[in-house]
Amino acid sequence: MANNTNTGNFDSFHKQKHKDEMVKQLITFALMIVFTLIAFVVVLTGVDKIFAIPLLLLLAVVQVAFQFYYFMHMKDAGHEMPSLMIYGGIGAAIVTILALTLIIWW
Amino acid sequence: MSHDHSLNPETMPHNPEKATLEGKNKFLGLWFFLGGETVLFASLFGTYLALKNSTAGGPSSEELFGLELVFIMTMLLLTSSLTSVYAMYHMKNNDFKKMQLWLGITGLLGLAFLSLEIYEFYHYIHEYGFTFRSSAFGSAFYTLVGFHGGHVLFGLCWLTAIMVRNAKRGLNLYNAPKFNTFSLYWHFIDVVWVFIFTVVYLMGKVG
Structure with a gap:
């Protein structure tokens, strides 16, 4: 016990908190799929590269931000x-x- | 409490991965490592961007890349990122079996990704004669994408090692940080892939 001073009751409150967090993660995942699809559609429809390249980079940066802040918990x-x-x-x-x-x- | 600090629902800290000093240090150490990895991959991306038009008469990126395979690879790696989130969710709920199950799924998705990458390289070499030595573009491409593939391979070995090593131990304060550290590393692999599919494949197709 001495090495485990951070002990708390593992109650339904925390389980619910983890569940709420998981819902956010799922929304994050859905958005990342949508951004990926947009990026592929932009390339397949042959949008002019002056518009396409900044748009693709923007989509990548947003996806990576989701990955860092939600999946890797940097928002916490x-x-x-x-x-x-x-x-x-x-x-x-x-x-x-x-x-x-x-x-x-x- | 038992000698090995095994967890049970009554004595579970809220963040088992950061409940010990060692856990906190592993967490900080990994982020420090990821900061360095960012710079390492940036140098490879910079090299690729500088050399991607130096094809020496060989195939260009527009002729070479097929988006179908890249799309499937992207979905595989993105999904494996979500499954490792699920694994960490079960770790925080102290459910060791479900954590192992989702880590296993993560590993299988990673393996599928790696197989497709090997197939892709094989295809380029045999159908197009496009190798590491074909051109500056070839060297830069295989170094960047291959280095990422190497990270996936390392991640798979790491995952297998911690899953097998801790299979009979169950979850405790000693190994919870190890699982969490792996999951952060795995997310970072996906971060790098997002830029690879954007900068190498999609921008390569746009021209």
Whole structure:
């Protein structure tokens, strides 16, 4: 018991909380499927690439945000350090991609 | 409470994966690792974007890619992300058997994804003669997509190891963080795939 100080009764309240959370996850999943379908439809219908590429990237960013905030729980409390690390990574990632592509396009 | 801190519904902490210091450290450590992985994949994406038109007379991305296979692969990996969410849901409800079941389904979906990727590479090599050495485009493509496939393979080995190793132990405060850490890693694999199917396949088809 000494090593388990965080003990609480595992009551119906928490079970219900987990259920509510799972409903949100399912909605997230449904939205991600919809975004994926939109992305494929955009390509199959041959939308002009000036519109298609920004739209595809936007859809990808939204999907990834859902993945981070809902599936990986970044929306929950106590995720300050994970946010710092992942946004730090994303910051360096953007600079890396800009540098590598600009070398070619210059 | 038993010596191995096995959980039962009466003594279940609300977040078993973060109830111990080791669990908290694993959680932070994995996110730190994912931050680094983001940069690693960014360098591969940047390289791919820079080299994707250097086909050296070989097939271009428009000729090569078929969207049907990529669509099925995307659905498989996206669904496996949801099934690992289900596994963590059952972990928090302290239902070890259901957690193992959903982790198993996650693994099977991952395996199906990996098989299709191997088939895809095989198809490119045999039908188009498009290999790692064909062109700068080929090298960049196989490095980026193959590195992601390697992550899937590593994830499958990891999953198998923790599922087999803990099969008879049941859920406890020692292994709950391990399952949670794996599930975060698996979601990240899906994050990378979202960008691969967007940047490599869909944008490759648009031109």
